[in-house]
Amino acid sequence: MKRHQESTAVLLLDDIYESTDPAVKRYIMQIMEEEMDKAQERALVRVAQKFRHLLSPQMQQTLAAQYPVTALAASA
Template sequence: MKRHQENTNELLLDDIYESKNPAVVKYALQVVAEEMDKAHERATIRVAQRFRHLLSPQMQQALAAQYPVTALAASA
């Protein structure tokens, strides 16, 4: 069901979400998969940051070098 609102600045993407165009569907699924991969990695690193004390000293150093806490916070 499409929602239409007059005189509002709300972005409504129903026409895209409900599209039957194969190119739109394919691209939307591709983008969602890519974003889910990024979100999964970000979540995993956040858990590692929170429980870094459980990692070996070598892995703690690698974590700090590859994923500084400030960089991770900025991407969240």
């Protein structure tokens, strides 16, 4: 069921989500998987930042170098 709204400020993607085109379905699944992988990594890095005291000094340095706290906050 397609929803239409008079306000153009709200993006409705029903036409894409409800597409029967197999290429659309495949691409949606591919992108969702990629984004979930990124979200999972961000979540784990946030946990590592909070509990970095449990990491070895070498891993604390690696964490700080690869994932500065300010960069992580900007990507969340």
